[in-house]
Amino acid sequence: MAGNTLPKRLHHAVSCRGAAAAPDKGTLKTMSPITPPSDNQSTMSTLDETPLFVFKAMREHTGGVAIVLVIFVLGVLLVKYAYETDIPKIPGIPEMPNALPFIGHLHLHAGASGRNDAAVWSDWSRKLGSDLLQVRFGNRRVVIANTFDSIKEIFVANAACTSARPRQFVFEKYVGYDLGSHSLDENFKAQRTAALRSVKTSSWDSFYPCLEREGDRLIANLAEQGRYGGTAINPLPYMQVVAMALGWSITFGKEFDANDPWLREYIDNACLITKVRGASNTWSDFVPLLRLHPRFRAMGMAGQAASIRRTEMIRDVVEDLKARVARGEEPQCVAAQVLTDVNSKLSMWNAVKCSTSMLQGGTESIPSHLTAGFGGLIQGRGPQMQEKAFAAIKETYPDGDAIEHAFNEEKVPYITALYKEILRNYVVLPFSLPHATDRDVHLKSGVVIPKGTTLYMNSEAGNHDEQIFGPNAHQFYPERWLDNPHLDNIGTVQHSSYGIGSRICPAWQIANRIMYGLLFRVILAFKLEEDPSNPPPRDYKEFGCTPDLVLNSPKTFGVRFVPRDADSLKKDVARIRAKEV
Numbered sequence: 137m138a139g140n141t142l143p144k145r146l147h148h149a150v151s152c153r154g155a156a157a158a159p160d161k162g163t164l165k166t167m168s169p170i171t172p173p174s175d176n177q178s179t180m181s182t183l184d185e186t187p188l189f190v191f192k193a194m195r196e197h198t199g200g201v202a203i204v205l206v207i208f209v210l211g212v213l214l215v216k217y218a219y220e221t222d223i224p225k226i227p228g229i230p231e232m233p234n235a236l237p238f239i240g241h242l243h244l245h246a247g248a249s250g251r252n253d254a255a256v257w258s259d260w261s262r263k264l265g266s267d268l269l270q271v272r273f274g275n276r277r278v279v280i281a282n283t284f285d286s287i288k289e290i291f292v293a294n295a296a297c298t299s300a301r302p303r304q305f306v307f308e309k310y311v312g313y314d315l316g317s318h319s320l321d322e323n324f325k326a327q328r329t330a331a332l333r334s335v336k337t338s339s340w341d342s343f344y345p346c347l348e349r350e351g352d353r354l355i356a357n358l359a360e361q362g363r364y365g366g367t368a369i370n371p372l373p374y375m376q377v378v379a380m381a382l383g384w385s386i387t388f389g390k391e392f393d394a395n396d397p398w399l400r401e402y403i404d405n406a407c408l409i410t411k412v413r414g415a416s417n418t419w420s421d422f423v424p425l426l427r428l429h430p431r432f433r434a435m436g437m438a439g440q441a442a443s444i445r446r447t448e449m450i451r452d453v454v455e456d457l458k459a460r461v462a463r464g465e466e467p468q469c470v471a472a473q474v475l476t477d478v479n480s481k482l483s484m485w486n487a488v489k490c491s492t493s494m495l496q497g498g499t500e501s502i503p504s505h506l507t508a509g510f511g512g513l514i515q516g517r518g519p520q521m522q523e524k525a526f527a528a529i530k531e532t533y534p535d536g537d538a539i540e541h542a543f544n545e546e547k548v549p550y551i552t553a554l555y556k557e558i559l560r561n562y563v564v565l566p567f568s569l570p571h572a573t574d575r576d577v578h579l580k581s582g583v584v585i586p587k588g589t590t591l592y593m594n595s596e597a598g599n600h601d602e603q604i605f606g607p608n609a610h611q612f613y614p615e616r617w618l619d620n621p622h623l624d625n626i627g628t629v630q631h632s633s634y635g636i637g638s639r640i641c642p643a644w645q646i647a648n649r650i651m652y653g654l655l656f657r658v659i660l661a662f663k664l665e666e667d668p669s670n671p672p673p674r675d676y677k678e679f680g681c682t683p684d685l686v687l688n689s690p691k692t693f694g695v696r697f698v699p700r701d702a703d704s705l706k707k708d709v710a711r712i713r714a715k716e717v
């Protein structure tokens with residue numbers, strides 16, 4: 137862009153100078169005597185004109201100097217712009233090498249290289265022998281915590297000063313901030329409180345019917361679409377529909393048929409919006425000049441179109457909800473709480489914003505984690521893990537009533553270990569969401585991270601920290617949670633896949649329970665098998681296909697959902713479908 141704009145400006149400056157020179161000549165002419173000069177006069181005239189020529193030369197010379205000066209100043213500004221960062225280099229934290237002017241280290245990140253940022257940072261933090269690392273994203277300085285302990289120090293011990301969010305141009309201009317992207321001012325504090333209240337454990341009773349219904353539908357869909365084990369299918373879209381249906385129920389009290397095209401359209405728009413959430417792909421967040429570039433404008437516009445459509449869709453749902461409340465119904469959901477609570481600190485608009493953020497938060501995270509986890513369960517020791525889980529369910533519920541307890545209690549420790557390990561190993565938000573310091577942070581090492589610095593937690597690295605999880609930290613090994621009970625005491629949530637500290641995912645407990653219940657139901661009904669023609673990725677470092685986005689979505693692979701007991705499953709599916717009619 138600089139190349140286009142700058143020469144134009146210089147050209148303009150040069151033509152302006154040319155235009156300015158012409159009137160000079162005119163001015164000189166009008167100042168010349170009108171009558172033809174005598175010889176004497178002519179000599180005098182020449183003499184008289186001398187200072188005019190000198191003046192003219194000086195003016196031209198000054199014009200040249202001015203241009204040189206302008207170019208010099210522009211050059212200095214450009215160089216300053218090319219290397220300047222919002223926060224100067226922070227002493228005591230090593231910086232990744234090979235920064236380039238204007239873009240800093242962006243070219244080394246997933247937005248350009250396709251390699252997961254979390255893996256890039258882990259490598260450099262190891263090479264530079266430091267838990268912390270600083271990089272330049274364009275003109276923004278970013279500090280990354282790469283070990284479990286450094287994550288805890290910055291985001292838990294210093295939570296009071298590290299819970300802000302950095303500004304994001306693309307989101308601000310094209311989508312509009314939501315709870316996950318804004319600092320906690322009074323408005324967003326109220327939204328966060330409402331979000332936490334909506335999923336508090338005491339409200340879970342009201343979620344169970346919906347969870348059970350969606351669990352049923354999932355099993356029926358996997359059975360039918362996978363032709364009872366005859367065809368390998370990609371589980372992700374099925375998981376997305378379940379998560380979304382649950383999300384709608386929690387936020388707007390709305391129920392959907394899992395196959396409703398309206399729901400599919402909503403999910404597609406939500407995914408488009410996640411794409412423009414600031415990560416190393418949204419260069420225009422960090423390099424202001426690029427905001428004029430058609431490619432980045434197009435990216436923003438795509439997010440904007442999705443956001444507009446999402447708002448229209450939600451508006452219809454809110455109108456419907458209002459009508460239900462007016463009819464005297466009492467839907468259990470965030471938006472209805474606001475509609476019926478005269479003391480609510482949230483306006484209806486902010487309740488809608490809060491609910492939309494909740495929906496957005498759940499759309500891709502649970503489905504991506506579970507799908508990636510299925511990849512782990514169909515390879516290597518995976519089939520043995522499935523058998524262990526199945527046996528554990530049968531042992532806990534010997535009377536054949538297991539299905540009834542999939543969601544309303546968590547009594548099978550091996551299933552708990554399974555979802556914890558899926559969350560720990562396959563980190564779909566590998567660096568959580570960005571945080572920012574809202575005052576200077578003084579670390580134990582003496583390093584001071586200044587106010588206004590952007591922070592990332594390298595959750596993927598923290599979750600594979602050998603100091604905490606042992607030498608097998610890089611393996612998918614659910615038993616670690618049973619063999620090492622102390623792992624449950626190392627922090628609020630034992631891993632940082634939900635973030636950590638004061639901005640931790642408000643829905644982490646219900647998300648755990650949903651993952652537990654869905655795993656429970658799937659393992660009870662099916663043996664999951666690999667499709668040799670479409671196998672899953674072999675390592676957590678390569679499970680994702682969108683490493684340049686905030687959310688690393690799992691690569692597509694096939695799973696055969698083979699019924700454990702085909703006859704009984706067919707009866708179950710018939711029962712489920714009959715209930716839907």
Ligand code: HEM
Nearest residue numbers: 315316494497498501502568569634635636639641643647
């Ligand atoms: C396995 C499932 C999930 C994972 C791994 C996950 C992960 C995360 C992470 C990493 C953050 C950022 C935390 C931080 O900034 O430190 C977050 C924030 C958030 N999540 Fe989740 N999440 C999950 C499920 C859900 C669900 C089901 C919902 C809603 C029903 C939800 C709603 C939110 C919201 C609203 C935020 C923004 C909170 C804030 O910025 O204060 N999440 N989540």
